[in-house]
Amino acid sequence: MLHRLILATVLSAASLSAFAQNYPARPIQLIIPFAAGGPTDVVARRLAEAMGQNLGVTVVAENKTGAGGTIAADTVARAAPDGYTALIHHTGMSTAPALYKKLRFNPLTDFEYVGQVVDVPMTLVGRKDLPPNNYKELYAYLQANRGKVNLANAGMGAVSQLCGVLFLSRINMMDVTTIPYSGTGPAMTDLQGGQVDLLCDQTTQTTQLIQSGRVKAYGATTKQRLAVLPDLPTLAEQGLDNFEMVVWHGIYLPKGTPKPVVDRLNAALLAGLADPKFKDAMAKLGAIIATPEKASTEGLRTHLKAEVEKWGPVMKAAGVNPE
Structure with missing residues (x-):
């Protein structure tokens, strides 16, 4: 029995290694939770192009809208964990538990984390x-x-x-x-x-x-003026205290996606963030590219957890009742 278990483990590891070495072998689908032409869509399509160049395959950006991004997130959570279906989502990933009573996924347990992308x-x-x-x-x-x-x-x-x-x-x-x-x-x-x-x-x-x-x-909505709009005062400097809002974006995969695949996509993310065309496009739009620490698997995991814990009390205090 022990011999069979060891053999099965060895074969499984060998199969996983072979899969990872051949990944990616076909186009990757990047699901966008919001409408074409919107802010997240702009970031996602620029990033898909940059990551595709590093991966050697096309990263197909696809909009799947509805329910504040939860339909797209649920779709990816239930997709095959093979690295060919990914999700790009913004701050809404952390506010969903506070906005929806019957959420079909848990942001903290149903995904693998590739890394953060940009702060906007x-x-x-x-x-x-x-x-x-x-x-x-x-x-x-x-x-x-x-x-x-x-x-x-x-x-x-x-x-x-x-x-x-x-x-x-x-x-x-x-x-x-x-x-x-x-x-x-x-x-x-x-x-x-x-x-x-x-x-x-x-x-x-x-x-x-x-x-x-x-x-x-x-x-x-930031503490300091924006480089792209230097003449625009912040709301804070005009007297609105205790108000700051910066939108962060991250990339997710279905839970159970093999670590070598997650690591490969993380490497492609880092390469994409360093791509001159992507950096120039984001600078013109006022987006701040994530640091390598933020763009790591652990960086996204830690940030998401902190944001989930932050937004629940904030939404309750603002009188927003879950649907």
Whole structure:
């Protein structure tokens, strides 16, 4: 019996080694939880191209939207653990347990972790003809027009929703009407068209619109000013205390994916993050590329756990009830 067990273990190890040596042998699917053209989609498609060059196969970016990114995450959690189906997700991976009562996956136990990708600051923007010209004027305007101003977001679980909830709770104006959309694209389209008043979203989506004057910027959600928008004051320096929002992204694989495969994808991630074209594209959009420590398997695992523990109490304090 012991002989058979040892033989089975040796054969299994040999099979795994052969699989890892031949990996990848076909295109890899990178699932994106949000709509095409949105902030996460922009990062994912640039990264897929850079990683594909290192891997020697095509990394196919595919959008699978719905339920704040949980449909995509559940799909990957249930996929074959062979390294050919991966997930790129943002901060919403850590807030899902606080937003959904019947979550079909556990972010902390149902995945293998490849590494973090980029941190993306956010900006609070408004339609270009909104009367206030800075945050202090905006605050006074909101006070004088309680119940008459609306704030768009990209739907439940989207970081624009999270940012909006935090912003309104910090200024104690939860009576501002929130308008959920099916993605960042349509929300931003209506903001530019003047159909909605405000939106809090990632610089990957807002930078060029701010620079071209198509939306009015009220502040960055970071502690320090953004290199890509040096003339835009932070909300903090304009008087909004205890408010910071930076969106982080990570890559995940189904639980049970062999470690050599996880390591190979991690190596491709690190190569992709160092790719000059990718670095240039992210710099233009205001995204901050993860350090090698953050882009490690353990870096993502540790960060995700800390974020899950952080967001639960925050969402509860903001009065957000799980669906």
